[in-house]
Amino acid sequence: xxxxxxxxxxxxxxxxxxxxxxxxxxxxxxxxxxxxxxxxxxxxxxxxxxxxxxxxxxxxxxxxxxxxxxxxxxxxxxxxxxxxxxxxxxxxxxxxxxxxxxxxxxxxxxxxxxxxxxxxxxxxxxxxxxxxxxxxxxxxxxxxxxxxxxxxxxxxxxxxxxxxxxxxxxxxxxxxxxxxxxxxxxxxxxxxxxxxxxxxxxxxxxxxxxxxxxxxxxxxxxxxxxxxxxxxxxxxxxxxxxxxxxxxxxxxxxxxxxxxxxxxxxxxxxxxxxxxxxxxxxxxxxxxx
Numbered sequence: 135x136x137x138x139x140x141x142x143x144x145x146x147x148x149x150x151x152x153x154x155x156x157x158x159x160x161x162x163x164x165x166x167x168x169x170x171x172x173x174x175x176x177x178x179x180x181x182x183x184x185x186x187x188x189x190x191x192x193x194x195x196x197x198x199x200x201x202x203x204x205x206x207x208x209x210x211x212x213x214x215x216x217x218x219x220x221x222x223x224x225x226x227x228x229x230x231x232x233x234x235x236x237x238x239x240x241x242x243x244x245x246x247x248x249x250x251x252x253x254x255x256x257x258x259x260x261x262x263x264x265x266x267x268x269x270x271x272x273x274x275x276x277x278x279x280x281x282x283x284x285x286x287x288x289x290x291x292x293x294x295x296x297x298x299x300x301x302x303x304x305x306x307x308x309x310x311x312x313x314x315x316x317x318x319x320x321x322x323x324x325x326x327x328x329x330x331x332x333x334x335x336x337x338x339x340x341x342x343x344x345x346x347x348x349x350x351x352x353x354x355x356x357x358x359x360x361x362x363x364x365x366x367x368x369x370x371x372x373x374x375x376x377x378x379x380x381x382x383x384x385x386x387x388x389x390x391x392x393x394x395x396x397x398x399x400x401x402x403x404x405x406x407x408x409x410x411x412x413x414x415x416x417x418x419x420x421x422x423x
Contacts, residue, residue, distance in 0.1 A: 139413040141171075142229060143178065146221035146260075146405045148350035148386025152180040153229050153407075159191040165213025166423030171413070172211040178413075181349045182219060183209040184226050195244045202244035204230060210345030218247035218291040220353015224260040224405035227252045232407050247291025260405045264290060264354065266397040267361040276326055277313045278306045285314070285326070286362040290399075293324045294358035298366065302330055305340045308348035327355045329363070337363055338383040350386030357399050360391035371395040 139161065142153040152171045154161060163185055172180045185207035189195035195205035206226045208219045223243055230236045231254055238254050251263035268289040276285045276297045281304055285295040295314055299305065305312070305328040312326045323344035329337050339359050341352040360380040364370055369378045371393050379392040389403040 137415045139415050139418065141178065141411055141413050142232075142407055143180070143409040143411075144184075144225040144228060144405065144407045145386070146224045146351065146353065147384050147389060147403055149219075149221035149352065149384075150180045150350075151182050151184045151222055151225050152178050153184045153186060153225070154413075155186045155229070155233065157186070157188045157191065159187045159207075161185075162422075163207075163209065164422045165209075166421060167418055168209040168213040169211065170418070170421035181211050181343070181346045182216070182222060184222055184229070185209065186226065186229060189244045194246060198244040198249050201249045202242040204235070205244040208245065210343070211347075212345045214345045216246070216292060216345065218245050218250075218354055220262060220264055220290075220355075220357060220401050221351050221403070221405075222353070223250055223252065223262045224353070224401075224403060225407075227254055227260050227262075228405035228407055245291075258404060259402050261400055261402040262353070264357050264399040264401050267358065267393075267399060269361070269365070272316075272319060274319050275315045276328075277315070278304060286358075286365070287319070288358035288361055290354040290357050292354055293320050293322070294327060294355055295320070295324050296327045296329060296358050296362040298329050298331075298362075300330070302328055302338065302340050304328065305342075308340060308342040311342055311344065325352060325355050325358075327352070327359050329359050332381075332383060335363075335367075335369075335379060336381045336383075340385065351384040351389070353389065353401055353403070356382040356384060356389045357391050357401055361393060361399070364393060372397060 189199035283297040
């Protein structure tokens with residue numbers, strides 16, 4: 135590993151990431167190294183790591199290289215690998231623009247959940263094509279303390295349990311994963327969203343992201359919430375034939391989610407690069423485990 139490793143710090147609605155540019159996939163990021171980078175006291179601090187690799191250079195992405203030049207090798211804050219991160223894709227796109235790899239307009243980004251279409255607007259917002267939601271069958275219940283709620287099971291390439299509650303404070307601290315039953319519903323863990331209504335097609339949410347704890351925002355979670363709210367409200371675009379757009383407030387800002395009649399979901403929101411620097415390679419080697 136080189137003595138100094140370039141990094142950037144960015145966020146999308148305060149869902150923050152350490153960005154590690156590594157076009158040729160030459161840097162080995164172990165789970166321990168990722169967790170150390172994301173440590174908010176002993177590291178740089180972030181909800182996750184965006185490892186920026188050319189698709190052709192990564193074994194998990196080579197099959198997508200013809201469609202998307204760049205692969206978002208995303209890791210959760212605890213070092214675990216994740217299929218997808220909606221806010222992360224927007225920040226990833228902003229980095230590519232910042233580095234001069236792309237300009238305003240359309241591009242494609244490879245993820246473990248497939249290729250995502252992205253549009254960088256002149257006003258700075260970034261829109262991501264998030265694919266289609268799946269609604270697996272089965273009843274799910276989320277519990278916090280003495281309260282329990284039925285939850286909607288939604289997959290956005292990663293799993294979500296969406297619970298509509300009377301007060302976001304009922305979600306508790308969200309430091310630990312809220313218990314979900316049945317226990318075998320999510321063998322690899324689940325993101326849990328707690329949702330309240332703010333107005334017509336306007337909701338607010340808090341989220342526990344698996345592997346990261348409570349985060350200030352979750353893009354796939356906002357999409358899952360919008361889909362669950364549309365089904366609850368009788369606004370399924372596949373049935374009505376018209377798009378359903380929901381404003382989703384998260385602790386770190388606001389996202390706008392649109393589901394089209396063909397099932398495709400688009401998420402629009404800000405993405406910001408806030409800093410650049412260098413990681414001490416010797417330090418990272420020491421914490422890599």
